Amino acid sequence: MYKPAAAVQPVGTGAAEAPVLPVDVRVTGLSKTFGEVPIFQEISFGLSRGEAVALVGANGTGKSTLLRCLMGLIPADAGKVDVLGTDVTTANSRALRAMRGQIGLVSQKHNLVPRLSVLSNVVQGLLGQQSGLRHWSQSFAPAASREAAMEALERVGLAHLAARRADRLSGGQSQRVAIARALVGQPKVLIADEPTASLDPAAGEDIMDLFFGLAKDEGVTVVFISHNITHALRYGDRVLGLAGGKMPLDARANSLSEADLRGLYD
Amino acid sequence: MTDLPNTPARIERPSAIAFLGYAAAVVILVWSFTGAGFSVEKVMSSPPRFADFLDRAFPPNLEPRTLERLSWKMLETLQIALAGAALGVVLSLPVALLAARGLIAGAWVNQIVRTILGFIRAVPDIAWALIFVVAVGLGPFAGMLAIMIDTVGFCGRFFADDMEAVDKGPAEALTATGARKLDVVACATVPAAMPAFVSTSLYATEKAVRSSTILGLVGAGGIGIELKVGFDLFDYPSAMTVIGMIAIVVIGIEQLSGWARTKIIGEQR
Numbered sequence: 001m002y003k004p005a006a007a008v009q010p011v012g013t014g015a016a017e018a019p020v021l022p023v024d025v026r027v028t029g030l031s032k033t034f035g036e037v038p039i040f041q042e043i044s045f046g047l048s049r050g051e052a053v054a055l056v057g058a059n060g061t062g063k064s065t066l067l068r069c070l071m072g073l074i075p076a077d078a079g080k081v082d083v084l085g086t087d088v089t090t091a092n093s094r095a096l097r098a099m100r101g102q103i104g105l106v107s108q109k110h111n112l113v114p115r116l117s118v119l120s121n122v123v124q125g126l127l128g129q130q131s132g133l134r135h136w137s138q139s140f141a142p143a144a145s146r147e148a149a150m151e152a153l154e155r156v157g158l159a160h161l162a163a164r165r166a167d168r169l170s171g172g173q174s175q176r177v178a179i180a181r182a183l184v185g186q187p188k189v190l191i192a193d194e195p196t197a198s199l200d201p202a203a204g205e206d207i208m209d210l211f212f213g214l215a216k217d218e219g220v221t222v223v224f225i226s227h228n229i230t231h232a233l234r235y236g237d238r239v240l241g242l243a244g245g246k247m248p249l250d251a252r253a254n255s256l257s258e259a260d261l262r263g264l265y266d
Numbered sequence: 267m268t269d270l271p272n273t274p275a276r277i278e279r280p281s282a283i284a285f286l287g288y289a290a291a292v293v294i295l296v297w298s299f300t301g302a303g304f305s306v307e308k309v310m311s312s313p314p315r316f317a318d319f320l321d322r323a324f325p326p327n328l329e330p331r332t333l334e335r336l337s338w339k340m341l342e343t344l345q346i347a348l349a350g351a352a353l354g355v356v357l358s359l360p361v362a363l364l365a366a367r368g369l370i371a372g373a374w375v376n377q378i379v380r381t382i383l384g385f386i387r388a389v390p391d392i393a394w395a396l397i398f399v400v401a402v403g404l405g406p407f408a409g410m411l412a413i414m415i416d417t418v419g420f421c422g423r424f425f426a427d428d429m430e431a432v433d434k435g436p437a438e439a440l441t442a443t444g445a446r447k448l449d450v451v452a453c454a455t456v457p458a459a460m461p462a463f464v465s466t467s468l469y470a471t472e473k474a475v476r477s478s479t480i481l482g483l484v485g486a487g488g489i490g491i492e493l494k495v496g497f498d499l500f501d502y503p504s505a506m507t508v509i510g511m512i513a514i515v516v517i518g519i520e521q522l523s524g525w526a527r528t529k530i531i532g533e534q535r
Contacts, residue, residue, distance in 0.1 A: 071442055100444030111435035115457045124453050128444020136452050185443065
């Protein structure tokens with residue numbers, strides 16, 4: 001079982017505590033079981049506005065499941081999840097859609113629609129806010145949506161590839177487009193599930209720099225999963241660690257060493 | 267050379283249940299051959315009769331007036347096939363959306379629509395042609411409707427299977443943006459299934475062309491009636507011309523379909 005090192009500074013006990021910010025995500029007593037297998041039990045934490053939080057832990061500890069519970073993509077068994085003022089565990093589908101419209105998701109795999117253009121893929125990132133035929137393709141999209149999508153592509157440095165088919169991009173380019181799709185709706189919370197897992201180390205570094213640069217510029221709350229301990233400490237303001245179905249680690253990144261995090265993988 | 271422990275046997279002995287299954291399969295096959303009137307004697311005595319038919323059928327009737335008449339009928343056959351297949355493919359998409367599990371309709375709707383599609387496929391196209399001849403009268407329109415319904419039965423099922431089989435990643439990504447189910451299906455599922463749709467539609471067109479050549483046998487338009495008349499009147503040269511034309515058109519359509527499949531779908535499949 002993971003035991004935090006003595007030097008680890010748990011959140012809420014530090015002398016140089018950050019000013020109190022609004023909480024965008026509040027998880028209370030969350031539990032999830034798949035069949036007979038408990039994934040995690042009674043997890044609680046909060047994410048303050050503008051905070052970047054790394055979620056770490058060994059394979060099978062439920063990191064991706066936890067993020068999917070946050071978005072209401074899979075139901076939790078017990079506990080409460082409040083995201084941007086919406087109680088995800090009790091919300092109806094309309095309220096869930098409205099909440100998701102304020103969140104951006106970047107997954108391990110870019111999950112672009114392969115046969116559509118890069119611009120259409122980014123325009124579709126607005127579907128949560130503006131449902132319907134006009135956002136099915138860039139060809140029908142309103143001028144404002146096309147402009148917003150082109151600006152998002154410009155921010156990830158791929159505006160020149162807007163007309164290219166998504167399945168003709170490299171892995172790094174595809175992940176950049178996925179980031180543009182997540183950002184186009186100007187989300188308040190960004191969720192990233194190992195966004196560099198399918199990339200080589202150099203492309204992975206580029207994507208992380210880009211992702212966190214943009215997130216900081218926008219003042220967006222970020223929660224990201226990473227198996228790269230260096231990334232977790234470099235890009236996270238705070239680190240949450242899952243092990244043994246619990247969350248034994250919730251500490252400021254600057255109070256942690258790589259050895260502290262390796263303990264989660266023992 | 268030493269025998270390693272636990273090396274699997276080259277041929278495994280079947281279990282008692284498997285053995286009974288094989289024995290039952292052999293019995294069913296023998297029963298089927300008996301029911302089908304299989305006769306080695308008839309097979310052995312058929313070559314002289316077949317040769318006699320070929321002797322009377324060759325050379326095929328290539329008189330200009332016959333060729334012109336048959337060409338118009340062949341053109342009508344193609345029109346029946348293309349119109350019926352096109353309408354059938356278009357109608358198949360909404361039907362498939364209702365039949366595909368986990369997309370826009372609930373499990374009960376999926377099951378009901380799949381059962382109806384199963385019924386449509388169970389009824390042969392020639393039987394549909396007979397039904398539509400009764401409903402709308404003799405002629406190519408009945409044939410077109412028969413092809414249409416046959417295509418819906420075929421494409422509706424396969425379009426639904428294709429949509430169920432696509433990578434769920436893009437759909438989850440759009441769901442996570444807050445998109446509605448219909449938006450997700452239109453933007454992620456349908457585009458991802460499009461290569462399979464194109465392939466299935468082209469195959470349905472080939473199938474429609476083959477089917478439409480015999481619908482004339484029951485008065486549903488097309489060249490089939492010429493084949494029937496040829497055999498009924500022992501005009502085997504004309505019947506052979508019809509068979510030759512059907513073969514040329516069907517093979518041509520298959521080649522064209524293969525070329526179109528490569529052009530449209532490209533290197534993806």
